Amino acid sequence: MATADLLTASHTLELAAPLPLDGGQDLAGVQVAYETVGTLNADKSNAVLVFHALTMDQHIVSPHPKTGKPGWWARSVGPGNVIDTDRFFVICANVLGSCMGSTGPASLASDGQPYAMRFPVITIRDMVRAQVALLDALGIDQLHAVVGGSMGGMQALSFAANWPQRTRAALVIASTARHSAQNIAFHEVGRQAIMADPKWNGGDYYGALSNGGKGPENGLAVARMAAHITYLSEEGMHEKFGRKLQDRPDGTKGAKTFGFDADFQIESYLRHQGLSFTDRFDANSYLYITRAMDYFDLAEEHGGKLAQAFAGSNARFCLVSFDTDWLYPTAESRTIAHALNASGAAVSFVELSAPFGHDSFLLDVPALDRVIKGFLG
Amino acid sequence: MATADLLTASHTLELAAPLPLDGGQDLAGVQVAYETVGTLNADKSNAVLVFHALTMDQHIVSPHPKTGKPGWWARSVGPGNVIDTDRFFVICANVLGSCMGSTGPASLASDGQPYAMRFPVITIRDMVRAQVALLDALGIDQLHAVVGGSMGGMQALSFAANWPQRTRAALVIASTARHSAQNIAFHEVGRQAIMADPKWNGGDYYGALSNGGKGPENGLAVARMAAHITYLSEEGMHEKFGRKLQDRPDGTKGAKTFGFDADFQIESYLRHQGLSFTDRFDANSYLYITRAMDYFDLAEEHGGKLAQAFAGSNARFCLVSFDTDWLYPTAESRTIAHALNASGAAVSFVELSAPFGHDSFLLDVPALDRVIKGFLG
Numbered sequence: 001m002a003t004a005d006l007l008t009a010s011h012t013l014e015l016a017a018p019l020p021l022d023g024g025q026d027l028a029g030v031q032v033a034y035e036t037v038g039t040l041n042a043d044k045s046n047a048v049l050v051f052h053a054l055t056m057d058q059h060i061v062s063p064h065p066k067t068g069k070p071g072w073w074a075r076s077v078g079p080g081n082v083i084d085t086d087r088f089f090v091i092c093a094n095v096l097g098s099c100m101g102s103t104g105p106a107s108l109a110s111d112g113q114p115y116a117m118r119f120p121v122i123t124i125r126d127m128v129r130a131q132v133a134l135l136d137a138l139g140i141d142q143l144h145a146v147v148g149g150s151m152g153g154m155q156a157l158s159f160a161a162n163w164p165q166r167t168r169a170a171l172v173i174a175s176t177a178r179h180s181a182q183n184i185a186f187h188e189v190g191r192q193a194i195m196a197d198p199k200w201n202g203g204d205y206y207g208a209l210s211n212g213g214k215g216p217e218n219g220l221a222v223a224r225m226a227a228h229i230t231y232l233s234e235e236g237m238h239e240k241f242g243r244k245l246q247d248r249p250d251g252t253k254g255a256k257t258f259g260f261d262a263d264f265q266i267e268s269y270l271r272h273q274g275l276s277f278t279d280r281f282d283a284n285s286y287l288y289i290t291r292a293m294d295y296f297d298l299a300e301e302h303g304g305k306l307a308q309a310f311a312g313s314n315a316r317f318c319l320v321s322f323d324t325d326w327l328y329p330t331a332e333s334r335t336i337a338h339a340l341n342a343s344g345a346a347v348s349f350v351e352l353s354a355p356f357g358h359d360s361f362l363l364d365v366p367a368l369d370r371v372i373k374g375f376l377g
Numbered sequence: 378m379a380t381a382d383l384l385t386a387s388h389t390l391e392l393a394a395p396l397p398l399d400g401g402q403d404l405a406g407v408q409v410a411y412e413t414v415g416t417l418n419a420d421k422s423n424a425v426l427v428f429h430a431l432t433m434d435q436h437i438v439s440p441h442p443k444t445g446k447p448g449w450w451a452r453s454v455g456p457g458n459v460i461d462t463d464r465f466f467v468i469c470a471n472v473l474g475s476c477m478g479s480t481g482p483a484s485l486a487s488d489g490q491p492y493a494m495r496f497p498v499i500t501i502r503d504m505v506r507a508q509v510a511l512l513d514a515l516g517i518d519q520l521h522a523v524v525g526g527s528m529g530g531m532q533a534l535s536f537a538a539n540w541p542q543r544t545r546a547a548l549v550i551a552s553t554a555r556h557s558a559q560n561i562a563f564h565e566v567g568r569q570a571i572m573a574d575p576k577w578n579g580g581d582y583y584g585a586l587s588n589g590g591k592g593p594e595n596g597l598a599v600a601r602m603a604a605h606i607t608y609l610s611e612e613g614m615h616e617k618f619g620r621k622l623q624d625r626p627d628g629t630k631g632a633k634t635f636g637f638d639a640d641f642q643i644e645s646y647l648r649h650q651g652l653s654f655t656d657r658f659d660a661n662s663y664l665y666i667t668r669a670m671d672y673f674d675l676a677e678e679h680g681g682k683l684a685q686a687f688a689g690s691n692a693r694f695c696l697v698s699f700d701t702d703w704l705y706p707t708a709e710s711r712t713i714a715h716a717l718n719a720s721g722a723a724v725s726f727v728e729l730s731a732p733f734g735h736d737s738f739l740l741d742v743p744a745l746d747r748v749i750k751g752f753l754g
Contacts, residue, residue, distance in 0.1 A: 022635075023635035024635075117637075120635065121635040121636060121637075178620065179620070180611065180614075180615060180619075180620075181611075181614040181615050181617075181618040181619055181620065181641075181643045182606065182611045182614050182615075184620070184641050184643050184644065185602075185606045185614065185643050185644075185647055186606060188602070188639075188641075188643070188644045188647055188648075189599060189602045189603045189606065189647070191637065192598070192599050192602060192647075192648070192651070193570055193573075193599045195637075196570075196574065196595035196596065196598070196599055197573065198575055218573035219573065221569070221573070222566060222569050222570045222573055222599065225562075225565070225566045225569060226566045226603050229559065229562045229563060229566065234557065234558075234559045234703075237557075237558040237559050237562065238557060238558050238559075240558075241558040242557075242558055243555065243556070243557075243558065243561070243674060256672060258399075258400035258401075258497065258498040259498060260494075260498075260568065260572075260664065260668065262565075264558075264561050264565075264671065266558045266561050266562050266565070267561065267562075267565045270562055270565055270566070270569075271565075271569070274569070287637065291637065294641065295633060297620060300620075
């Protein structure tokens with residue numbers, strides 16, 4: 001990874017102008033934290049903008065500063081890799097509303113205090129708008145491609161629909177053009193879990209944190225646990241965990257304890273997922289980003305017709321779904337493909353078989369690698 | 378309902394002997410609250426024992442004492458009804474561990490204080506054992522049938538497997554012979570939500586409640602919300618709610634508020650489900666009963682072979698699943714049917730089409746009515 005590291009750089013841009021938001025406000029002093037990998041060519045034609053998912057960030061290749069884990073897409077982005085940074089200049093920006101350097105509810109407002117719940121509710125299009133401003137600042141008129149999985153796919157769709165001249169291609173993986181009632185329901189459970197935590201305190205917990213106290217970690221962990229179930233397939237969970245019992249730290253073989261410890265491995269796994277998440281993520285950001293996803297409805301933005309959303313685009317599209325993804329099942333991608341067909345766009349659509357459910361877009365799925373490589377050309 | 382009311386009676390039995398539990402303890406002073414509908418005939422051959430699901434109770438026909446709502450199966454049980462109380466004597470007992478009159482964590486232990494988390498972890502078989510003791514007390518040697526949906530179905534299976542001579546028939550609706558990793562995962566989210574609530578206080582909140590204070594209502598509401606999603610089908614949720622917005626109490630038409638109110642009807646619905654649940658259910662009971670369900674593995678109890686579980690039974694079996702039930706999907710019932718076939722039992726199995734997901738077993742599904750009526754004879 002030495003070569004990749006040399007080509008990887010972290011930046012933060014403060015937008016020169018206030019960012020107009022779908023909610024009607026103009027947000028001043030917006031910071032956009034982003035990572036670039038590779039080299040922008042002379043005519044600035046080789047840039048690929050990768051949008052991250054709900055709980056990820058700009059650290060697409062570089063290790064996460066809090067966990068030390070490899071960048072979330074280090075397996076796919078790099079020299080000679082599926083997204084080949086010997087050829088492409090890859091940009092990944094922390095989304096507006098998040099907590100890894102871009103402006104969000106934990107950022108300081110003009111009064112010097114964290115926004116907390118004074119932060120405006122944002123949309124997926126607002127997130128994209130901030131990244132278009134980043135492209136403007138970088139002097140990149142047109143991207144080689146936009147790429148994104150899950151919420152990243154929503155941003156890719158929003159980008160292609162609302163800034164159709166700014167990209168020649170859009171790759172949308174395991175995503176949807178609008179959140180279903182069930183999607184909203186799971187997010188609402190997570191939000192209520194956070195808000196039910198007394199340490200959430202109406203969103204004002206940053207003071208407690210800076211004094212060594214705690215925020216709504218318990219609520220956030222429960223939110224993460226509920227969401228995590230939706231990221232895995234029932235089959236994958238059965239294969240990996242089934243009803244296997246957890247061995248004890250003292251070496252005791254797994255057994256039913258007739259108590260409320262994590263007897264089953266799946267319980268232990270979920271608890272770990274919940275707890276480790278709270279070390280790296282801000283609870284208010286979780287509220288705002290899930291809200292943006294729930295509000296997302298690309299057709300609604302365009303007169304109720306999804307095909308209309310893509311009317312101005314000449315981009316090539318590629319849609320990928322996974323057969324075991326029940327969060328954004330194949331039918332969601334098919335709906336987008338039909339709309340793109342109706343709008344006369346160049347679109348390819350493939351459902352891949354992979355056992356990992358929604359998380360497949362982040363994992364070792366060779367067929368996905370081939371699709372990405374083939375589509376980016 | 379006047380006739381039904383005359384034939385409906387509430388009782389509480391205190392078991393004469395301590396109840397031996399799968400966890401190894403003997404539980405003294407167990408109370409079993411139960412409702413009967415209809416008249417037991419002279420040779421005591423017309424009794425039907427109906428087992429209730431996780432959050433229900435003995436009020437199968439009579440109005441719920443806290444909510445005033447009709448009994449949970451009043452639509453199916455009554456004179457001339459699908460389970461015809463002109464012919465059958467229907468018994469429904471609150472399960473051990475619950476909170477509607479049968480002994481559970483809110484009951485007083487021998488020291489005069491509520492058990493709280495001192496209550497022993499129980500199993501589905503323990504719940505059934507308490508109800509077998511009830512049959513003994515009523516002098517009923519053999520039932521016409523046992524009937525149950527969801528967790529009630531688990532009890533029906535456990536009854537038929539472990540007390541094979543005590544029933545001539547078993548009707549198991551929308552159930553499973555063991556909890557899957559995904560089932561356990563959803564329950565674990567609910568338990569963690571309750572335990573994360575500071576008002577849970579290690580289970581010791583009954584004192585606060587009796588002083589007009591609060592228990593872990595917020596955590597319990599979140600648990601209920603998460604579980605409720607699994608009771609509905611994605612399609613049903615889409616049909617009923619989709620992305621419809623909630624009208625405001627002041628009459629304002631639904632609109633995105635760019636805030637965290639319940640903008641979407643599905644949010645409002647879930648919040649209501651969560652809140653109303655806390656008025657009628659004890660959080661510790663929720664912990665204990667979900668644990669019992671997670672521990673349930675009928676094959677494991679019988680040498681790892683499900684067919685072996687039914688080796689001693691001459692009962693007729695009927696299994697019903699619903700095509701939109703993703704909590705206990707048809708494959709779970711099919712597994713039971715195969716085991717019953719392997720054990721040489723008389724078994725019929727039908728997958729019904731209904732849009733309501735897991736909750737179909739409680740709702741207006743005429744095909745289910747016909748199956749129940751036909752099977753009970």
